[in-house]
Amino acid sequence: MSLSFLTPEFIVLRDRERCNNCGLCIKLCSFQAHYYGEKQQRVVSDDKKCVNCQYCVVKCPKNALIVKKHPLEFRQHDYWNDTSIKDIYKQAETGGVLLTGMGNDKKFPIYWDKMVLNASQVTNPSIDPLREPMELKTFLGKKPSRLEVDNKGNLISHMPPQLELEIPVMFGGMSFGSISYNAFKALATAAKEAGTYFNTGEGGLHRDFYDFADNTIVQVASGRFGVNQEYLDHSAAVEIKIGQGAKPGIGGHLPGEKVGEEVSKTRMIPIGSDAISPAPHHDIYSIEDLRQLIYAIKETTDYKKPVLVKIAAVHNVAAIASGIARAGADIIVIDGFRAGTGAAPTRIRDNVGIPIELAIAAVDDRLKDEGIRNQVSIVASGGIRNSSDVIKAIALGADAVSIATAALVAMGCHMCQKCYTGKCNWGITTQNPELVKRLDPDEAARRLINLLRAWSIEIKEMLGGMGINAIESLKGNRLMLRGIGLSEVELKILGISHAGE
Amino acid sequence: MIKTIDAYGLYYKDLNNMIKKYYEKGIQEFRLKRVSGQRYIGSGIHGKPNIVIEGTPGNDLAAFSDGVNITVKGNAQDAVGNTMNDGNLIIHGHAGDTVGYSMRGGKIYIKSYAGYRVGIHLKQYQDKIPVIIIGGRAGDFLGEYMAGGIIIVLGLDVAADEELVGSYCGTGMHGGVMYIRGNVAPYKLGKEVKSDTLSESDMKVLKKHLSDYCNVMGLDFKKVVSKTFTKLYAYNKRPYGKLYAY
Known part of the structure; x- marks a missing residue:
């Protein structure tokens, strides 16, 4: 050799x-x-x-x-x-082909760090969240164009199904297979405890987790692994994954080595066989086809569950999002190019897709211009690092965000980017039983709950500083943002003024 | 008791809702008349009703279904049995594209021809082995990404100069088996596919499924099984195992 x-x-x-x-x-x-x-x-x-x-x-x-x-x-x-x-x-x-894990680590502009928030001074006094009520509750789903109430004040308009979040932060899709049983359990436990949702990714739902159904978003992706009626029944909502920010436009391979007994049961494939997710859904070649799948899922779940459609943020994201809204999705998830993954070709991870900050603004603008913003909620994901990223995402126009890399870091991930090897020493992205044991699911869940608690206090502090007492009032409120060191084009896309203006 | 529903002019949502409501009331047998393109018939039913459809059901017939039995007295459209887990779909005519997409269990019998990408990502798991039998010819990309299960193509109504399967047959195949009644030119096959003669155990499997199919479709089993079949299967369970630099 x-x-x-x-x-x-x-x-x-x-x-x-x-x-x-x-x-x-x-x-x-x-x-x-x-x-x-x-x-x-x-x-x-x-x-x-x-x-x-x-x-x-x-x-x-x-x-x-x-x-x-x-x-x-x-x-x-x-x-x-x-x-x-x-x-x-x-x-x-x-x-x-060069393979890597986690998200794009290249020196692209980080727009979060080039935007600053407003605070109230003298007029419109700031609010102290430690003493005054502050609302972070968020509902995701289609909102009716108008509300009708009867004489007694009861709602008579039909309200489409909604997801109810205590904090506008969910856990993004990570499959059992890409992450360990214990990591999956920690996410499920934390989501239930914190009043939010976790997402199965394209890996099915192990029966051990059926008790967490009310906090579970189940994913339907091109390989349809683990998808059947029972799976759809054990969920709060169903997500159709078209693409993901770490590797837009390509499919996924879970190598046979990672398909042990429990993963096999969950994905419903034989032990040791590769789980290949094709790049496209072969029943979706158009917006009309997407509508067909959305309604196949709605028919199967009796119109009781919101359907999410997840796409990677790419060049024409605004037009695509408009199509998704018109196809009947209840929630659009947009995943930016900093999004992590268990395994992606390095060149794709580092060169395909656009920053989530620009995508949120572009999509929110487009849906408002077309008068259909109320028909869908927007969830932004892909590299949300802290509570100020969350609050800026919402000010740009998102309804909520999803975190995944941050959640793994909370559990112990040190960002070595070797998830694809299956050798994670921290017991997070591995199926090796000896390594999985290293992650205590209760301890990991506690760390996740702590993170969400800390972020929610910080979000309330920032909201209070702006004189706002409900997260709903911040949504798309871009007057609360100013750019620093951004070009006119960037400011225009973000829909914000420069600091000092 | 058989519940007969005249589906003419009914919106699919209302039709499917009616079926679900009657099923919940204990009705097991349905006859749907004048069906004209209504989608998702048989989806979202928690049980195993028998549904006879007269006319042409729309796309995604029995999508995500788990045990529903449907007989179509006519042709079917695209995505028959999409992500189906169990049940029997009998089509006494032809069917469109992506029949049995990601199907994990149950049977789909088609009397005549079927469109593109039939049996794409067909799977199998433990005792669940899905079976798709096509009486006529199949279009391009038959058994694409096939990961398990059985596809049988008979070419019964195919003219002598017509091919049984289209191009790129079995592209990305990494599991399962196809039995084709006749020869398949090598250029039609995806690079992951190996062609062979049938072993004794293959013949046993084939005969079991064909006798059931002939019974259902009213065909002469001896005649159907008399011709030589070709077996198609994957070279490798892991076609993309060596793609990456570790």
Whole structure:
């Protein structure tokens, strides 16, 4: 075999004073980065195998380990940087498509960080959420164009089915298969506890989770894995996944290695067989076809459940969203190009799709212009990092957001981007029973609930500062946003003024 | 008791609602007359009613269904048995595109020809082995992404110079089996598909399904089974296993 040209990405620094050669790091690392060096008579590390997930660093009882970016550099070249050179080595050695996990990590503009929020001063006084009521409750679904009430004030208009959220943050689609049973359980538990929803992704719903049905959004994607009447019955809403932000336009492969007994039961495919999701739904080639599937699901669920349609944010997202609204969807989920995934071809992840901030504004504008904004709710997702991203998304025009990467980070993810290997040391994106055990679902659920609690307090603080006492009043209220350092085109698309204007 | 419904001019939502309501009241047998394009007939019924359709049902017949038995005395349109889990659909005529898309269990028998992408992403799981039998010819992309189950194409009403299947047959196939009554030119096959003669166990499976099909359709089993069949199956359960640089 020829010598690999690849040099280590990381360097494992072991403090020899502190390390007592207990060998715990050897046992812990699924990438086998640590071993007992017979020659050296002590525990040593193989830098090449380290992925910098920092599991050993956190668990080392002596705090003896540090992982750093490897100091070895190629000769300075602003065009041919380390990554571009190493990617070529990898492909020259394997002839394969580059694969990665999580979301786009390239230096594209982050519009969240170029927008600032307003606060009340003197006039329209700010509100203190610690003492005054503050409403975060959000309803997702079609809203009637007008409401009719009888003489006694009772509603006589038909209200289409709604999802009721205590906080405008849901958990995005992550399948059992891409994430572990324990991670899935943590999301389900936290969604129920926090009064929001989690999403099955295209991986079916294990029967153990039927008790969480009222907080479950089940996904129907092109491979239709695990989809049957029973699955649709055990849900609060059904999501048709057309695309996802991490890999717009392409399908998915869950490799056979990840299809163990429980995943097999859930997806309803034989153990060890690849789960291949085609790029398109082959019954959807047009908006009319999408309508057909939306109504097939509505017929199957007796019109009692909202139907979501999830798309990746792409160039014509506004026109596509308009078509989806007219096709009869109750909720449109738009997934921006920072969205994460268990596995995506690197080139697609890093080069396809558009920023979610621009997509939200464009879609909200288009639906308002066409007078159909009330017919659908908009859920934004793809790289929401904190409560201010949430509040800016809503001010731009979203009804709510979904988080997934942030949820995994809350559970322990250290963003090593190796989800596709199935070797996640944190027990999150793996099916290896030894690794899955490392994630305590109750502890992980508690961390998720904490995160949502913290965000909801922060959202209330920011709302109060703006003199607003209900999240509903912030929706599409772009006067609360100002841009900093943005071009006129960017400001125009975002529909906001520049700071100081 | 058989409930007869005249479907002429009924909106699909009202028709399907009527069927569901009567079924909940205990009626198991339905005869729908003058059906003209109403979609989703048989969807969302929690049970196993028997429905006879006279006329032409619309797209997504029995979509997501789980045990519904439907006999169509006529032709069917697109996406018959879409994501169906169990049940029997008998079409005494031809059917459109994407018959049995992602079907996981049950049977679809079509008397005459069927359109494009029949049996796309057909699956199987444990004792659930879906079966699609087409009496006539099938269009392009038959058994695309096929992951399990059985597709049988008989070509009974096909002229001597007509092909039994279209192009790209079995593209992306990674499970299941197709039995074609006659030969399939190699250029018609997707690159993931292997062509072979039938083993004894294949013949056993084939005969079991054909005898049922001939019984239902009123065909001469001996005549149907007398011709040599070709077996099509996947080279590899993991066609895309070597696509990536790890």
